[in-house]
Amino acid sequence: MSTDLGIPTLRSGTDGVPTLPEGETQNRKEFTSDQEVRWCPGCGDYAILAAVQGFLPDLGLRRENIVFVSGIGCSSRFPYYLDTYGMHSIHGRAPAIATGLATSRGDLSVWVVTGDGDALSIGGNHLIHAMRRNVNMTILLFNNKIYGLTKGQYSPTSDVGAITKSTPLGSVDHPFNPVSLALGAEASFVARTMDSDRKHLTETLRAAAEHRGTSLVEIYQNCPIFNDGAFQLLKDRDEATARILHLVDGEPVRAGSGDATRVVVRDDEGRLQVVPEADADPGRLVRHRVADPDPSQAFALSRLDDPAFAQVPMGIFRNAPRPTYDDGVRAQVSAAVDDAGGRAAHADLTALLHGKDTWTVA
């Protein structure tokens, strides 16, 4: 039942998308639409928007070949503010719509913007299937651990015990870890970054865009109105330094600095643990391997997450290219066309319609 599919070799995520003529550049303003931005004052979405508007010109792609598709939620307003093509679709369905678009148009750079509710609650199925298929698109998941647009119900990333509009006595719902979920769903690229860290965010976007296949970028995003301070600990520079486990390919996974540096080691039983660097057996140090075909270590790192942020891994968990669905689909179509000697013409259609069994009435 199996056959060689001849899927093309791997390239960059933006290969096939027309670029600017040699020497031409674009700037942030050209990527800014004329629409007034409508988020609450202080919303983390502003910072992400600024980062994306600042970063997009760097891609050197033709603006008209970039498409942002979003679902519904505060975050999903995003496309309106970018002067690219864009669709503000319906709740949870952006990955499905983007799949159709990306599969039928290899010349587009396709981006999905979504929230923790949009992506992980109503849209969970489309999300995991997009990752499994590895459709060439970059998904920006704004995780504010709350439903913002509907005014503050808990979401699938809200902590157990969260008191929200719909959980007055505290949520009894165990949250998803978006990174673990993605890795379990065969994701080829998974990263985590933060609204307020412009540099890290930009670097992560760059790697995500570069990756051919589905890139999932979880972005911690503060919602000052309904879940203010959810990431407060990580906004304080010292606290962030102490808590953020930096994922750097080929390097040990570290948090903190100086004497307070902590590292991830593998214990006797193979479990990952975070210990003071001073106490760490160098032979047990866990070196990050983004491109490991086996996602197990990335998964183990994702489990170091802690709701109270005792430590939190940040950066690219996995960046391990494998064939993409859309390349495969397009390859089958073009191979079929080529095999038949080119685009179907009048005679081919006529032959198709006739089939094998015809008879003629004079």
Place this chain on the structure above:
Amino acid sequence: MSTDLGIPTLRSGTDGVPTLPEGETQNRKEFTSDQEVRWCPGCGDYAILAAVQGFLPDLGLRRENIVFVSGIGCSSRFPYYLDTYGMHSIHGRAPAIATGLATSRGDLSVWVVTGDGDALSIGGNHLIHAMRRNVNMTILLFNNKIYGLTKGQYSPTSDVGAITKSTPLGSVDHPFNPVSLALGAEASFVARTMDSDRKHLTETLRAAAEHRGTSLVEIYQNCPIFNDGAFQLLKDRDEATARILHLVDGEPVRAGSGDATRVVVRDDEGRLQVVPEADADPGRLVRHRVADPDPSQAFALSRLDDPAFAQVPMGIFRNAPRPTYDDGVRAQVSAAVDDAGGRAAHADLTALLHGKDTWTVA
């Protein structure tokens, strides 16, 4: 935003379900309904049905307190053949329906029967959310790597390259590994077993029923009509012995016998590998830990899967109890009732309707 939820301590999956009076027993026939079984000759579903009918009496539960909910697919016909309560619902929705039932009725033993298409394609979102929430139910996922009922399209577990009704040139769709997906979705119990291994199947069912929370049991099931032989290698006793990695809690993970025994070891970089036992450094042997709070090792084991069955882990990957959603929800309700001094009565409702701001017209 966090609060102590006072969720009750963990118990068996069947705690709270009325049992047979002391000394009474039931037999397989009592669990067999009067409906004619309507699967194709040779379908693996028969063996699973027989195993379930044989096993259910062992639970010692009152038959009327057992409910089977299924979706749509060949497998989803299952409830008709059991003389318990049952619902043959719609495609993909059984976990959602079962969530409502299990949450509102702590005195029922709730089972879901589903297929690889039903559970992982259209029903993927409900499945991962059920596992995340850890609703007390047992999900039997019949994986025949094909859509049986609709006559042979590929499914989310079909191999890359699979030639099916809808992929005449071979599928370019990368499959899910149901175990990895479940672990990524926070599953507290995940196991894999096979239609034709009655003993293993029965043991697995027993553990799944015993587990309080969502138990996902993937059952390899042969569809002789549309995907015959998908598990053929594992049906041959010698091949099975050679290929199946047995997951036994506390034990090294082994396949094969005698000189041909292979074991799972952890290499220098922490990766799991299957090597001849003779070559294995005993210090590197991976011992299975079903109840590990960290699912990382179970996840790593799930990645040993191979589409060509070079090896295949079988058994219970994870059985790590944590609070269940339904217990939590019921506990909040009963605590609220208790706090208020018992079931709401006339006066309480009257007070509610009046609220705080009333005025009286004489």
Place this chain on the structure above:
Amino acid sequence: MSSKSVERLGRVVIRFAGDSGDGMQLTGDRFTAETASLGNDLSTLPNFPAEIRAPQGTLPGVSSFQVQFADHDVLTPGDAPDVLVAMNPAALRANLGDLPRGATVIVNTDEFTKRNLGKVGYTANPLDDDSLDSWQVHAVPLTSITVEALDTFDLTRKDKERAKNMFALGLLSWMYNRPTAGTEAFLKTKFATKPEILAANVAALHAGHAYGETTESFAVSYDISPAPMAAGTYRNITGNLALAYGFVAASYRSGLPLVLGSYPITPASDVLHTLSTLKRFGVTTIQAEDEIAGVGAALGAAYGGALGLTTTSGPGLALKSETIGLAVSLELPLVIVDVQRGGPSTGLPTKTEQADLLQAMFGRNGESPVAVIAPSSPTDCFDAALEAVRIATTYRTPVILLSDGYLANGSEPWQVPDVDALPDLTVELATEPNDVDDEGNPVFHPYLHDETTLARPWAVPGTPGLEHRVGGIEKADITGNISYDPGNHDHMVRLRQRKIDTIAQSLPDLEVDDPSGEARVLVLGWGSTYGPIKAATRLVRGTGAKVAQAHLRHLNPFPANLGDVLRSYDRVVVPEMNLGQLALLLRAKYLVDVRSHTAVRGLPFATTELADVIDQHLKELA
């Protein structure tokens, strides 16, 4: 007491308008509560943007709250405000168009800065030129007076500024002689843990009141006598709250635990919020991963013997349709609430509309009839919830209850009912075999239908001896076994339809309000248009004309006498906030040339608009 003069008025419409962050909804709510406690009849219309908090000072960011109150019964929040409180230029600009000449405008001059004016396209300050000459303008530096009044408080300037809505409330309370004690009590609870903020808000409230009393430009205050109302205890209530309470009451009266499976969506979410606080009443709320799971959970619970409820708005109803079809096939009780909003697609999420009627009727594959009902006012939501449960449990059928954004958030006084006077909703679950087999042995037939109601037995898991299987494949009548028999299918399709039709036998005849008995024109409505229609017919009758009015609670099935009613008028006019959905059903069923009047503006009808429409029809017939 003030030494200023007091005038007596019959009715007043006030609109509070400001930036989303200005607390206008709260201000309006408090004013309403004060007004209610004085015994006026009233009706409210909150109106807020879809954005949580659009950029400050912009037109899309304007949030408003309108209340009409009177010394007689009030049917609508009023077509046009007598008083507009405009907290910034955006609020002025957005609302001025609705203001009749001569109306009063209270503006917060502090916000009329060049920057703010520019944000909404004012090139000149309208307070400085003659552009507001048609209105009575009170230019009050609300922000700065408030800050001044709170001079001694140990708060940031920002916190002080925030209290300006309480200042405005104080001022309006003075103007309309409303008591402020209720608001003070309310603030005490709200700011229980923030004593300084509490004190500041109370001080601002008092300062506003004093400002009215002492400032020259406010020369007159107004009194509105209580409206005559039936004796009883009253409270003010919104439609969403009334719905939630209605279901809790239905749970109590039926003895069935209420299980809500829901996914948040505007404007239905508040029902979920409220019910999630009522665990004490045995209420379980499950916030599901999506609408499909929400109705699935409700249906699962219903199968288990609970009162299964799901709440949503239009897009969510679309998603639930396949599962509702399953419920039709399972013949289980299930209540689906659709709080309608502007469509299609995401549409206008915070605005009202009535365009889901045909979706409720027909939005499922196959012949899949369900009962459909609609409340007519915020308080009527309570009764409608009970009626939905009655139908669902009696006939073992899904019932769709169509509320809308206006009912959901609008409020009015409600005479709190006596719990014992509520309908008895006791349900009989099946406990034993209901038939005999060929040999005369007792057997249970899950699809043996009751002769009167055509309901099938509700045999819930846990009942010994009644084990059975249900499902969405066509079932043989009586046994419930899968059946592909052509004749059985035809029979079952018609049986399910007949079951819904049978509900009509339990319905009261449609009552027509036709005081003279001589009207030739009947105005017929459904849902939230009740208030505007009733008010419009009253207006028309006030001119001496004759017009009949009736309102449908039951959309499927219709009351038995509806055809006769329609045929007894020369003209039937059906105003709807859609393109004529009820009209389509009536025309199809009764072949009566019903005239539609439609407006799809996201807002309730204006009374005068409808009165004009009625006049026009009267003229045409004259």
Place this chain on the structure above:
Amino acid sequence: MSSKSVERLGRVVIRFAGDSGDGMQLTGDRFTAETASLGNDLSTLPNFPAEIRAPQGTLPGVSSFQVQFADHDVLTPGDAPDVLVAMNPAALRANLGDLPRGATVIVNTDEFTKRNLGKVGYTANPLDDDSLDSWQVHAVPLTSITVEALDTFDLTRKDKERAKNMFALGLLSWMYNRPTAGTEAFLKTKFATKPEILAANVAALHAGHAYGETTESFAVSYDISPAPMAAGTYRNITGNLALAYGFVAASYRSGLPLVLGSYPITPASDVLHTLSTLKRFGVTTIQAEDEIAGVGAALGAAYGGALGLTTTSGPGLALKSETIGLAVSLELPLVIVDVQRGGPSTGLPTKTEQADLLQAMFGRNGESPVAVIAPSSPTDCFDAALEAVRIATTYRTPVILLSDGYLANGSEPWQVPDVDALPDLTVELATEPNDVDDEGNPVFHPYLHDETTLARPWAVPGTPGLEHRVGGIEKADITGNISYDPGNHDHMVRLRQRKIDTIAQSLPDLEVDDPSGEARVLVLGWGSTYGPIKAATRLVRGTGAKVAQAHLRHLNPFPANLGDVLRSYDRVVVPEMNLGQLALLLRAKYLVDVRSHTAVRGLPFATTELADVIDQHLKELA
């Protein structure tokens, strides 16, 4: 040549019936192909269980295939078989009720064992008593003769037994003088890799033929002359295949690549299967994770400038409804095919029905109009696909095409069209600004609507200078910016409705078949009832009565002259395989007292049933 006598017949109806494993669909298909090649007109009706392969020998396991062929034009597969081939007792029992007295029955006696008889409730062997006396029974030990005929083959007994359907086909081919060469060629391809099986099947085919020729009990064979047909090249085609080809042709004629997003569901899956083999025509098929993703992918592709198509059946349409609403709001071309099946819920998945019309019309939140069309016969599916694409691309709107299970699997001869004669579907994508701003600079306005078609420009990503955003929130006319303006919403709601209404201007008038011009009764249908209705009117006219007949391809909007047509008859009868859905729409729109005739049996109407209904109406008017 046989020495037996040959009789000439005008038309014959044959039904092959057996166990699901007996290959009856294949047998029927082959017989049909042979018949088609002889130039008879024909129509087929496959009928199979929902189970893949229900337990052998049981009633639910019976699979059948009926074909009517004639020397004149054939409109239906025939009400009742003239010949029944029954491969086992279950097939006999399940089909006997449909058999008129005197019909021929060929039974496979080998299967009439006690065990098999018992499985279907026969206590005695009907072949042994007089219970079949009303029919002409040929008792043939089909299995054992086949095995005997294959004596020399190196195959298992089971494999030999499997060839019994070819034996039966050979026998029937002899009886009706059909050529077997086509089947031999077919077998060669099918069993290319299994020469022994191939040889056995061919041998069985020949043996069956020889059996007819040599066996005494088969005394007569029959000849049916070719039907007069327009000159041209013909093939036999099912509705699903014709649909698939229609979309490929539309893709070719529009120059747009076809992108199908679909999720398998009976009876629509074959369209996906076929299109997945046509990559050579630039066709992309995406088997999505569910129906929502299927339509989502199609819509995404449409946004990208492809011909977006999604195929499903009723339950799937229910799930797609929210996304179709988005497409309405986006005003993008999108074709949704619903191959209707028995409902509600899972219903009767393999049976036919027409009960999704109202779902197609109204199954979305808000005022969300789409175009709806329906093919009337298997071959008409081809033209309907082209028409759906024409409407979708011209008006930038979703179009729902309602096929059904009968059309999907039924087949008939099709005159293969000349590709150049197909409609020109060229589409103009937007390439440059379409408006000027206040300063006269060129700008692109994505919601500037064409004056004639009311279509908005289709500006696809990749087009420089036309970057814009679309979405499901209400948009301002022209600019497409988000707008909460009440007036704009009302305007846009009406604009979308008007756009659909405008399609009517491009439609031909409904043609009425009223030969005498004096009929008082009009029979009006839609979809797959065309054949039975046409046949029934022909039957009625044969008795000298006058009756008019017309058939709707366009359900929304209706052709412009429909109201006039309806009003020009004293009675309009609308037969439907639902509870009167088209009738409801007609009554509502035209206030004409349309009479419904409905049957919801999962089967097409019988011609005689409809003829009786028409007669009845004629009598009532007489």
